[in-house]
Amino acid sequence: MKARDFSVLFGVISIIIMLVIPLPGWLLSVLILINISLALIVILVSMNTTEALQFSVFPSLLLLLTLFRLGLNVSTTRSILSEADAGGVVETFGTFVIGDNPLVGFVVFVILVIIQFLVITKGSERVSEVAARFTLDAMPGKQMSIDADLNAGMINEQQAKDRREKIEHEADFYGAMDGASKFVKGDAIAGIIIVLINIIFGLIIGMAQLGLSFNEAIDIYMRLTVGDGLVSQIPALLISTATGIVVTRVASEGNLSADVTKQLLRYPTLLYIAGGTIFFLGLTPINFMLTTMIALVLIGSAYMLTRKSQVEEPPTPDEVDESESEEMKSPENVVGLINMDPIEFEFGYGLIPLADSNQGGDLLDRVVMIRRQLAIELGLVIPVVRIRDNIQLNPNEYRLKIKGNEVARGELLLDHYLAMSPGIEEDELEGIDTVEPAFGLPAKWITEDAKDDAEMSGYTVVDPPSVVSTHITELIKRFAHQLIGRQETQQLIDHLKESNPILVEEVTPEPLAVGDVQKVLAKLLREHVSIKNLPVIFETLADFAKMTSDTDLLTEYVRQSLSAQITNDIVQGRQQLKVITVSGEVEKLIAEHIQQTEHGSYLAMDPDTQQKVIQSVSENVENISLQEETPVILCSPTIRMYFKQLLDRFYPQVIVLSYNEIEPTAEIQSIGMVNVA
Template sequence: MSSYLRSAVNPKALGPFVVPVGIVSIIVMMVVPMPSFLLDVLLAANITLSLVIVLVSLYVTRPLDFSIFPALLLVATLFRLALNISATRLVLLDGFAGHVIEAFGHIVIGGSLVIGLVMFIILVVIQFLVITKGAERVAEVGARFTLDAMPGKQMAIDADLNAGLIDEGEARRRREDVAAEADFYGSMDGAAKFVKGDAIAAIVITLINLIGGMTVGILQKGMAPMEAVNTYSLLSIGDGLVSQIPALLLSVSTGLIVTRSATSGDMGSSVVAQLGAQKRALQIGGGAAVALCLVPGMPKLPFLLLGAGVLLIAQKLPGPVEKAAEEAAEQAAATAPTGPAPDSPEALLGEMRVDPLELALAPDLVDLVDTAGGDLLDRVRALRRKVALELGIIMPPVRTHDDLDLPLSSYGIRISGVEVARGQAPPGTALAIGDGLEALPGRAGHEPVFGLEGKWIPAELRHQAEMMGATVVDRASVVITHLAEVVRTNASRLLGREDVRALTDVVKRSHPVVVEELTPALLSIGEIQRVLQSLLDESVPIRDLVRIFEALSLAAKAGSTTDGLLEAARGALGPAIANQYISDGRLPVMTLDPQIEQMLLESLRPGEGGIQLGVDTARAEALVTEAHRLYDAAEQRGITAILVCSPILRLPLQRLVRLATPRLPVLSYTEISGVAAQIETVGVVGGVYPAVA
């Protein structure tokens, strides 16, 4: 029996029924008369519900935590109007509408009609002209700004995803939050109109009660004019106050929700923390309150008690000097040297070591790695995981340091001590990418990966640039995106033999037979490294090492060369290689003219670096130019095309095409034969070829 009762009052079990039953009951209340006792209970429930909504609005940490508020506001407004109708019916029929309304009419306003009218008018003015008007304006502006900022927020999420700071699940959750935020503020813009209409309805209903009550009392019940005025006026004012107080609470809730900014806690905690951080302001305020005691005729005790209390609180708070000392002590403890002496052999060997991957920052960019506000180091750590999942290699740790030789506002990316890329990230700015940015101050710049033109604008103008349609990227995102592209482009240089040994050991734990058959009997670690580096040079992930090792074992037993080993590994990964270029169920390909392909097959010659194309310079240049033109034309239409050819021709053709178009993938017919996609031809290479004689 007890378990049945617990399940019967479980809020989650009642949730699907509460709102539908409540709305049906509200509609019934508007039509069917109800006893005064039930009206008292519902009026008390209305006040309690409004109070609970105000408290929830205070304790939520962000508006989206109370996303049901617009719909709840509509239901609460409808409920209050239904109570108004029920109370009006009882007032006009019986001259009595329950003890709650009677209490507000006699006890709260002292039975005085004038006091009741004044209080009612004051509450209406406060709600209608102050709270409701302000909340309506804030909701309208918030809805517009939120919708305008959506593209920029989406681009920021994509930048974090590309940088590896977040995964697909987190990116999906953030996109849902952005969409939910836009929907919420749009709903709040409309919900504010409910509050405004409710305030107007309260005035109209109270006037109707006054006029209707006196008319019923004088004409139908034969009351004296003064008796009718006293009876129905007090009841009408009491009904208006009972309805107006919950309406005022809901208006306050609306204002609290739409004016909340980004804070890490509830409103009370945020108020105490932020006011407590300003010790000098509290000292001046407390001193001013005490000074008011000196004004002749001013009551001294209240100002003296309050001023002394504020001064006492300010005295207990740490001042700027104490805060600075604490921060300096913490920083000194964190940076205290614990290693060997600077001239010891260990320290010298450490300085002599060449790091595989470095990120050098100009002195004015050190704030990017400052633990107090920069998150670049966290993004670098996240990038290592993203690279491992994408390419199948363990990205070496990035040594981040300042470099006095770099120009101000610049950074450099180095591999094995050699700088391979350099970019700009001026302090206090953000990169705006788009057109029509001439009106914004700043200096010209470009996105380092795709070369998009932009402008480095002051960070405080970020929102203005987003409203102008630009994509705004913060400095850390620019740097980490550039670093990620450099790592992908130079992945083969970052794959050392120790890394290959570690990857082999991982495979051996799950597939020992595969590794034991391959190495060291057939191939050494160095030979496996060359094959894996060749795969990475052609942007082929090496995550599926089991299939790669199995293919290498078969090819090595047949005595294949390094090129043969590479093609064997690609053959095992063929569907996976082609799958990364499929878009919307289609695989866009460029083919060779049959005559051109036959001529290239006949020109194949063995060489020291593998099989080469034995064609003259003019023919090779014409072929490369035509392939580059078709690839650019497809790319301008938003299509990433691949070039397909015969298996034996693939590798030498890849080496030739890479000189002019390094981003053009070259696949064999075998590699695309197993894909579950529609193959779409976007161009045929060879249109200008016969002209070259």
């Protein structure tokens, strides 16, 4: 069975459960609004069908809706009598009608019930009865007309068979409608009796058990009774009206679940109308969020149905076999469902002003500048950052996804500033303790009044948009190697080919495929080496790719060719570069434990030795961090990539350079050594 088949079966079972199990007020409100929505859809569909077969499921659907409404009546009656509460929708409807005078409000409600019972319900019952009688009486004449057309050659055997089946379906439909209308009449009578029960027994329970005065009891139970009656009688009135309209319909041979879900949603546009109606109900004191959610479900369903169906003309019988054959050959179009944005920035509703230009937000402009900045720094065209709100996040929370995976999240206070400590512990600043998201520094959220004092005390003060912009920038830098794939690599190659066609032809597609070039570029970006100098990179690949296809070794050769760039990025104007060197003993150990395979080489060092090396690195990194220096380890070219692999699991932020990657003009000072003592 399909999902839509189970949906109707589950609905019927849920109705039965409603008759037994008490339901909370909020759930009753949801079910009542669903009941009103279904009634609106039914009457709109009945008014827009042009043939009976288009809504042949109506008799059975009428019974289901009647049972659903009776289940709601039982649940609301239980809640009214036991808890004096049936949810916000019931109370709101009752308050509207009752107003300040319970008696006048009750009289108005009684008039509505009389109109529903005497005018609509009884009229629909009579119409259904007459239509069924006339249809049965006309059957012999219609059958003779079909036989005459067949004998005259005006129709063929198949057409005659189809017409006879249509006549039989019409007779079945009108007979079913005649019986179903009796249920509608019984439902109306039951609604009146339930109203009397709620009032009478409500007064008894309120005065005898709860100790309420007569006025208090009449005010509470009259309001709830009238509200309960209204939310039942309004859908019943709509259904009764639809019953009077749908008097020329024919029953179908399809199963009930398929007919309900298919025919009820035949006109997606009508769901927009129903959704809009429910939405405007939320402008009243009814729960706005509740009505808005239901309206969005209806409108979203209509949108999906419209895109899926596009209301195509049904194929002719001769075209059915051919179309089914073509459908078997063509795969289902699900491309739109598997698209994934490379970079997604999501935020809670409290941060909407960040991206809303009407509220002064400039996040979109900042993201454009970030992409331009990173293109210059990294040499990589950063994909478009998809910015969207997400109600599942906390109001002030945001998160960044790379290739669908969450890589970081943070929290902003839009009416505060982020103050980062200058390291003076004695200077206390009032604020909310937090951590700067990009670099993990201790910080405080302070109010605008404390901004000037913080700046005078040496704090670095930034506004929330700058905080999130910096965080996005650093995260994209950190995960840039995940953003460059073969497609992006091909774009870079095509761009380079415009100015250096011979160089590109010497590298790709032979001896290196696009995937090999992509691996080299990704390895460089992983260690924060810019790939903007593509000509030098390709020159090196052209020189060494004929000797080896190992992308790890090719990356090392490229790094050595980029020594000037790497040195400038590391030194950054400092007179001396303070580094940690690797002892000869450790280098020898690493060189001895390098394993060569046909798929490349890797480091296979025993755990105890690894632990000693890592412990020594940890002590040296801690010492250099106390001097507020960036941890840089210097070693020989032969072991650099293996030593980096060893540290990646423990200290991915530590920079590992070889002697060949440092320009001779750079002044180096060794302030530590890695050993295995």
